[in-house]
Amino acid sequence: MTIGSGPTGRLDVVIPEVWAPFYDETHIPAALWVGDMLRLTGHTGEDADGHYPDSAEEQARGTFRNIATTLAEAGADWSDVVEINSYRVDLRSQDVVLLAVASEFLEAPYPVWTDVGVTELFPPDALVEISCVAVVGHRGR
Numbered sequence: 001m002t003i004g005s006g007p008t009g010r011l012d013v014v015i016p017e018v019w020a021p022f023y024d025e026t027h028i029p030a031a032l033w034v035g036d037m038l039r040l041t042g043h044t045g046e047d048a049d050g051h052y053p054d055s056a057e058e059q060a061r062g063t064f065r066n067i068a069t070t071l072a073e074a075g076a077d078w079s080d081v082v083e084i085n086s087y088r089v090d091l092r093s094q095d096v097v098l099l100a101v102a103s104e105f106l107e108a109p110y111p112v113w114t115d116v117g118v119t120e121l122f123p124p125d126a127l128v129e130i131s132c133v134a135v136v137g138h139r140g141r
Contacts, residue, residue, distance in 0.1 A: 014038070016073040018048065018066075030070040036136050038074050042087070042129040043067045044121065052125035056094040059127045060101040067130060068105065078105050080134035084113040087129045091117030098128065 013029035023029055031040045045062030046052050053059055071077050086098060098115065111132070121129050 014070060014074045016069050018069065031074055033074070038071075038076055038080070038134040038136060040067060040070055040132045040134070042085075042131040043070065044123055044126040044129050046123070046126070052123065052127075056088075056090075056127045057097050057101060060094075060098050061104070063128050063130050064101060064105045067132060071134060074134075074136075076134045076136045079107065080136045081106075081111045081132050082135050083133040084111050085131045086113070086115045087118045087121065088115065089118060089121060089127045091115070094127075 012033040013023075014031035014033065015023045015029055019030040028041055030043070031038050043063055043066045044052070045059030045066065047062060053062065068078065071080070088094060088098065121127070
């Protein structure tokens with residue numbers, strides 16, 4: 001669902017159904033439209049039941065799937081993404097994991113990407129969090 005926040009509809013929030021309970025609790029949307037730019041909140045790799053797999057690879061894959069859900073809700077897809085920021089616990093031990101999983105979702109031309117190692121993330125079991133920016137000429141809505 002998309003909720004307009006003003007009379008011009010310029011700042012619309014995007015809230016996929018799976019994100020709705022989190023939005024109701026925190027008022028943090030999954031994404032926010034600013035003109036033709038879609039800015040996504042950090043997503044993590046939990047499954048539909050809210051559980052985090054033990055493996056960094058499966059969490060990375062889940063994170064990319066969860067982002068794809070938000071992009072689709074907004075009428076966008078991975079080809080619209082121009083910037084990625086990733087935050088990973090124990091970055092060095094998973095040096096090739098994230099890029100290998102990303103290759104399942106991304107195609108050339110690839111977005112710019114900043115990858116940061118962190119000591120912990122807000123959900124205690126999360127190993128990766130990714131936010132991104134998409135630019136969509138026609139919002140598809």
